Amino acid sequence: MTSPLSFQIDQRCTESSARIGRVTTLHGSFDTPAFMPVGTRASVKGLSPDQVHQSGSQILLNNAYHLMLRPGDAMIADRGGVHEFMRWDGPILTDSGGYQAFSMADINAIDDEGVTFKSIIDGAKVHLGPERAMEVQNNLGADIIMAFDDCPPALAPDEKDPHAMGAFRQRLEIAVDRTTDWLHRCVESHARAETQSLFGIIQGGPHSDLREASAKAVTAIDLPGYAIGGVATGESPEEIHRIVAETTPLLPEEKPRYLMGVGYERDLVTAVRSGVDMFDCVLPTRNGRNAGAFTRSGRLQLRNARFKEDDGVLEPGCDCPACSGGFSRAYLRHLFISGEILGPVLLSQHNLRHYQRLMLDIRRAIREDTWSSLYRAWPVLDRGSATV
Amino acid sequence: MTSPLSFQIDQRCTESSARIGRVTTLHGSFDTPAFMPVGTRASVKGLSPDQVHQSGSQILLNNAYHLMLRPGDAMIADRGGVHEFMRWDGPILTDSGGYQAFSMADINAIDDEGVTFKSIIDGAKVHLGPERAMEVQNNLGADIIMAFDDCPPALAPDEKDPHAMGAFRQRLEIAVDRTTDWLHRCVESHARAETQSLFGIIQGGPHSDLREASAKAVTAIDLPGYAIGGVATGESPEEIHRIVAETTPLLPEEKPRYLMGVGYERDLVTAVRSGVDMFDCVLPTRNGRNAGAFTRSGRLQLRNARFKEDDGVLEPGCDCPACSGGFSRAYLRHLFISGEILGPVLLSQHNLRHYQRLMLDIRRAIREDTWSSLYRAWPVLDRGSATV
Numbered sequence: 001m002t003s004p005l006s007f008q009i010d011q012r013c014t015e016s017s018a019r020i021g022r023v024t025t026l027h028g029s030f031d032t033p034a035f036m037p038v039g040t041r042a043s044v045k046g047l048s049p050d051q052v053h054q055s056g057s058q059i060l061l062n063n064a065y066h067l068m069l070r071p072g073d074a075m076i077a078d079r080g081g082v083h084e085f086m087r088w089d090g091p092i093l094t095d096s097g098g099y100q101a102f103s104m105a106d107i108n109a110i111d112d113e114g115v116t117f118k119s120i121i122d123g124a125k126v127h128l129g130p131e132r133a134m135e136v137q138n139n140l141g142a143d144i145i146m147a148f149d150d151c152p153p154a155l156a157p158d159e160k161d162p163h164a165m166g167a168f169r170q171r172l173e174i175a176v177d178r179t180t181d182w183l184h185r186c187v188e189s190h191a192r193a194e195t196q197s198l199f200g201i202i203q204g205g206p207h208s209d210l211r212e213a214s215a216k217a218v219t220a221i222d223l224p225g226y227a228i229g230g231v232a233t234g235e236s237p238e239e240i241h242r243i244v245a246e247t248t249p250l251l252p253e254e255k256p257r258y259l260m261g262v263g264y265e266r267d268l269v270t271a272v273r274s275g276v277d278m279f280d281c282v283l284p285t286r287n288g289r290n291a292g293a294f295t296r297s298g299r300l301q302l303r304n305a306r307f308k309e310d311d312g313v314l315e316p317g318c319d320c321p322a323c324s325g326g327f328s329r330a331y332l333r334h335l336f337i338s339g340e341i342l343g344p345v346l347l348s349q350h351n352l353r354h355y356q357r358l359m360l361d362i363r364r365a366i367r368e369d370t371w372s373s374l375y376r377a378w379p380v381l382d383r384g385s386a387t388v
Numbered sequence: 389m390t391s392p393l394s395f396q397i398d399q400r401c402t403e404s405s406a407r408i409g410r411v412t413t414l415h416g417s418f419d420t421p422a423f424m425p426v427g428t429r430a431s432v433k434g435l436s437p438d439q440v441h442q443s444g445s446q447i448l449l450n451n452a453y454h455l456m457l458r459p460g461d462a463m464i465a466d467r468g469g470v471h472e473f474m475r476w477d478g479p480i481l482t483d484s485g486g487y488q489a490f491s492m493a494d495i496n497a498i499d500d501e502g503v504t505f506k507s508i509i510d511g512a513k514v515h516l517g518p519e520r521a522m523e524v525q526n527n528l529g530a531d532i533i534m535a536f537d538d539c540p541p542a543l544a545p546d547e548k549d550p551h552a553m554g555a556f557r558q559r560l561e562i563a564v565d566r567t568t569d570w571l572h573r574c575v576e577s578h579a580r581a582e583t584q585s586l587f588g589i590i591q592g593g594p595h596s597d598l599r600e601a602s603a604k605a606v607t608a609i610d611l612p613g614y615a616i617g618g619v620a621t622g623e624s625p626e627e628i629h630r631i632v633a634e635t636t637p638l639l640p641e642e643k644p645r646y647l648m649g650v651g652y653e654r655d656l657v658t659a660v661r662s663g664v665d666m667f668d669c670v671l672p673t674r675n676g677r678n679a680g681a682f683t684r685s686g687r688l689q690l691r692n693a694r695f696k697e698d699d700g701v702l703e704p705g706c707d708c709p710a711c712s713g714g715f716s717r718a719y720l721r722h723l724f725i726s727g728e729i730l731g732p733v734l735l736s737q738h739n740l741r742h743y744q745r746l747m748l749d750i751r752r753a754i755r756e757d758t759w760s761s762l763y764r765a766w767p768v769l770d771r772g773s774a775t776v
Binding site for chain 1: 430438463473697699713715716718719729730734
């Protein structure tokens, strides 16, 4: 069967594995490397679809886990699918729900059939496995859907004694095998392959050999795209950069590569240089709601008293609605201190535009082979970074 | 001194006291009868200034009481005034802060000098009297500013025994005298008469003789406009209509007349027919934030389960962003049930546009002498109404 997704690479960087291109779906195209804002519950928090579009975003992500629980995937299918439901006519990607089920849920059991957990909505027992994850995503109807993977939460720093690390490695070995097994079952049960493109996910945690084994097993199945999962679950930026640098070359060169849930500006740039094409992250909207503003020189916390009488905009020269509208840091601070909705809205718009301007500059840097100008324009890339 | 405000009446209704016209300020004009959205803390809740403009609103209201307490009127003056601070370049009206001070505050004392209360922000003792109210409003810099009036909260229905009503009347008699006295002091202390137009306020509660006395005393001072205060503080719709019908003709015909804090659709139309030119009310945005949608056939509570699978828009034919964007009632309900910011934003936009479409139709009804078509297009006008 012909895939409903095509990926065209337009140009490759001469000094790194970075490339620019374009992914085309039945709901239109998006330029790569691409940043996808997260619309967890079929809404990018605080922004209308028009405003998401105005930010330069060409594809967005919805969370299957949340939508399955409320309002329900069958209900959304009855409404014509998630594009029609949320009135976004561009490409959409849904995750499988696995990550949330494994990391957020009150879990009853994890086994080879999937995960059983208590619904955060009504406490009901919910089962999510590969077949159900595909049914949910088929009901939602996104253009790109993700395999149901076994994604164990990373160890917390204070849990990293040798015994725990040994046990964690054993858990990751199981996860790698299960993820492959479940991927076969996902392919088998995918009922809408003519309209929805299934991506496989590589697991393996921080272990190079496990990543290699996972990549080998997963890419043995011919799929329209592949993702690196299980990163940004608590590792240091350097650790993430190493895992990404090691894993990305193991993915087919001619297919889009998606690094899930990452990250800060520097994380995106280093991953792009490793050959990653797609990103999603809640940072621009989540930080925006909490008065955190991204700028090219670093992040600002607008609740801080030092912005009380700051008449400047968030970032001079920025073309987002907050900066081009002339809203001062003093006014934005006032909005947050007073609990006004407009504060989170304007800051989310600014932060998302900040990310999309970075993606524009990254794509230009690749097209014009001018990484140095990118680093000059984005001082934040030389500073420390961290991940969610 | 020439007033910075002019009022031009373009046409009068042949069958009522309604008129259409235009008020011009140093920040531009607005058509009358006009509905002013409330931007309590220098933000119309949930809407950017662009979106307020797109709703058809030409003037908005800020609350001096809230802005005086936070971020502070002097701080806003230092930022260039409230137009610059909130980035709204059209006309702005500020209330004097009296209404909130008398009705919301933890009051220490009320006397002929004003009201002393505890700040809701930090508990500090704050005094508000005519001179300070003018200083605050001069600092904020709105185009239309309101006199500091004595506005006693109305009796609750269960307080209306003869003794309480007698005491309340005595309190209103004091309020009428004080309001006149304070108006003189406001005129005296108004430091920016060349740019800001001071409106006087009529008090008197439900008593026709007190309203008449207040109107006589207040209109004895030549001011650019006059307002009816102390209504919509708990009276029945019929009571409000009676007070407005009795009081409006007592105000100069050639000056704009402003009915403060009113109300539902029918309240606006009956007041317009009595000759009122300006309105403000929190209803469209407050109801919007609480999942209440205005339609021409009545109000909807979108949290109600009956909208769960309702694929229709809020109001077919409405040109607001929510309706013209095709967002279904089912989706809007989902946004509210899930606590998504976009729900309040879209509903506030719809409700404010609903009000401004009513004002457009009211002005057309006056211009074309076609009240019957207004009532046909707005079935809600024949139904019960109430006020905040």
